[in-house]
Amino acid sequence: MNRSGNRLFWAAMIGCGTAYLLLILSMLLADFQYVGWDDVKTSLADRNIQYSIWLSLASCTIASIVSMWIAIPTGYVLARLGRDTIERRLQQRPWLRRVALFTRYLVDTVLDIPIVLPPLVIGISLLVLFQSPAGRWCDTVVHSITSAIGISQTRGVTYEVPAVILAQLTVAAAFAIRTMRRTFEQISSRPEQIALTLGASHYQAFSRVALPQAWRGGVAAFTLAWARSLGEFGPILIFAGTTRMKTEVLSTTVYLNFQMGNLRGAVSASLILVTVAVVVLIVTRMLTLNRNQRGSIE
Amino acid sequence: MIRLEDVSIKQGDFELSGIRLSLPKQAYGILMGPTGAGKTTLVEAICGLRPIQHGEIFLGDQNVTACSPADRQIGYVPQDAVMFPSMKVEQQIGFGLEVRHVATVLRKRRVDELAELLGIGDLLKRFPRGLSGGEKQRVALARALAIQPKLLCLDEPLGALDVQSRTRMIDYLKAVHQQEKATVLHITHHLGEADQLGTVHFQLENGIVTSDE
DSSP states (O other), rough: OOHHHHHHHHHHHHHHHHHHHHHHHHHOOOOOOOOOHHHHHHHHOOOHHHHHHHHHHHHHHHHHHHHHHHHHHHHHHHHHHHHHHHHHHTTTOHHHHHHHHHHHHHHHHHHHEEEEEEOHHHHHHHHHHHHHHHHHHHHHHHHHHHHTTTTTTTSSSSSSSSHHHHHHHHHHHHHHHHHHHHHHSOOOOOHHHHHTTTOHHHHHHIIIIIHHTTTHHHHHHHHHHHHHHHOOOOOOOOOOOOOOOOOHHHHHHHHHEEEEEOOHHHHHHHHHHHHHHHHHHHHHHHHHHHHHTTTTTO | OOOEEEEEETTEEEEEEEEEEOOTTOOOOEEEEEHHHHHHHHHHHHHHHSOSSEEEEEEOOOOOOOHHHHOOOOOEOTTOOOOTTTSHHHHHHHHHHHHTTHHHHHHHHHHHHHHHHHHHHHGGGSSSSTTTTTHHHHHHHHHHHHTOEEEEESSSTTTTOOHHHHHHHHHHHHHHHHHHHOOOEEEOHHHHHHHHHOOOOOOEETTTTEOOO
16 A cells, blocks of 8 residues: 555656656647758758847847846845844844845845736836936947947947847846845855954955855856746847847747748747757756766865 | 953843953863853854944954954854865865965965874865865864964864764864964863863853853
8 A cells, every 4th residue: 555655656746747748848849840850951041040049149148147247246145134134133223124124025026026027018118218318328328339349230229239138138137136046045154154254355255155155056047047038038029129130039030930921930940949948958957967076066 | 362341142032141251361261051051152252253232352452342253363163164165175274364365385384284283184185075074173173273363262163073083183172272372262061071171161151151260
């Protein structure tokens, strides 16, 4: 009875995962059956698709790198200035403690907004923001910078390549922050305290002691940010538009082809998107695994 | 060497108040007391890792109450040793000197000297993962001693060791005290350990520190 119960338990657990795995594989298989290898080759030879692959890779990488620059410090601050720390540090000042706890709660909530908002709303909000005086000023600054470095055809941010990156960054950074925060929360602050007693500054304790321990979480956050950026569609559509050879990325290529009734082209672009994502995920995981196997860092 | 004047520490519902303690230079102080008496809290406050509500802490003639942990020059070996997982043992030991910009040659000499004193020369190229409890404690001790601290605080350094390792560690601590001429404040529960090592004994109970002096 016990043995059969265990078998039933494992069968049920594995069965749930397998059903989902089958759904994903079936979708991919259906795509492969719908278009042949020739369709994919034709798509890959298309200059528009080549540009959208290039722009997708470049914009996702830039958005992910910038996301990490935001996520690492923000995640660290949120993890180290947790509720317990605020309670302990400000126990003698009840009103200040209440203000600090409320502020922390508010910041936490605001940082999660890009995760819960519908993507189109993010796109519209970005568009409205860049119609404001501050946004127009930002447009002018970006235009000046791009002109100075010889990219004179970029008029600013809106409906230009920077808009693609900003739209991807807005959502990707929120996911990266969440991952880095969890990572730092799982890392004990004790080694940093010991580093302080040894004469380290807070920056040295962070960069030499905490950050190297967070590398695995960092890889996870970067991968997540990159994957989110690659799949981003709504905000790009609204804020950057879908101009061929300009702001077209792989996700918008699928949309453009579909809109034009070119279903084969849309499916081919989808398969290219899936392949790029799978290659990046596999390479990242292999790099992570190699480092783990070397056993240099726990 | 270390003097606590009317120190009060509050942590949630737990409170220590009016703590007075004085430990002469190069003495080996033993701090004993029941579990939950606040020994670790007190030592962490001395190291600057916990805020104090009232009172003053003197290290020699210097009032260090408002000093950051980095400016106190107190070596601290916590109960669980607390390693830096991403650093090799030699990097851990030399860390305090590195952040103080001590020249590489001098740093290496000091690391080798401490490694020999504590019998961890063969561990220098290893990462802390896989070190035994006793080895970790010796590495943590070497790391704290590297900066030649004015005071060395040890929080139950022998607590998790087996009898054999404990005996060996007591010998190492005696050697450290003699050769490094360190002033030590050592938390323990064991009377035997206290008798073998201590020159001054303190008891922390019900928020009051009493001394055998």
